[in-house]
Amino acid sequence: MQEEIWKLETAYFTNLYKADYAALLALIHPQFLGWPDGVPHPLDKQGCAHFMQQLIPAPTACSFTIERGGMRVLGDVALSHYTIKVHCSDPAGVTHTQASRITHTWVKEGESWKLLGGMSCSQLNTNKREIS
Numbered sequence: 001m002q003e004e005i006w007k008l009e010t011a012y013f014t015n016l017y018k019a020d021y022a023a024l025l026a027l028i029h030p031q032f033l034g035w036p037d038g039v040p041h042p043l044d045k046q047g048c049a050h051f052m053q054q055l056i057p058a059p060t061a062c063s064f065t066i067e068r069g070g071m072r073v074l075g076d077v078a079l080s081h082y083t084i085k086v087h088c089s090d091p092a093g094v095t096h097t098q099a100s101r102i103t104h105t106w107v108k109e110g111e112s113w114k115l116l117g118g119m120s121c122s123q124l125n126t127n128k129r130e131i132s
């Protein structure tokens with residue numbers, strides 16, 4: 001079950017960077033509520049669609065990697081935590097990487113999982129704090 005969710009996480013960002021909004025929105029629950037980093041308030045599904053279209057207005061050659069943090073699945077609900085690193089090249093060919101921490105909540109409806117909520121935070125500070 002966890003691998004199914006990780007595949008959906010990958011599909012979410014693949015569709016975003018391809019600017020395939022129909023495929024992307026098909027993954028999102030009608031009651032979605034999310035809070036992207038840098039946005040002053042949470043967004044519903046329609047607000048999320050508008051945000052994504054402004055963020056990635058056309059397909060891009062950027063690539064990404066997902067560093068899995070953790071996941072919990074309880075019945076028909078899954079919670080995923082991870083860091084996404086997005087790699088984009090500027091016109092001079094220099095690659096820049098931006099990292100964000102992501103939390104997504106998925107809910108299963110029938111045979112398919114839908115993204116119900118999420119939150120992101122830019123990972124500006126790479127210093128790690130150990131919890132003891």
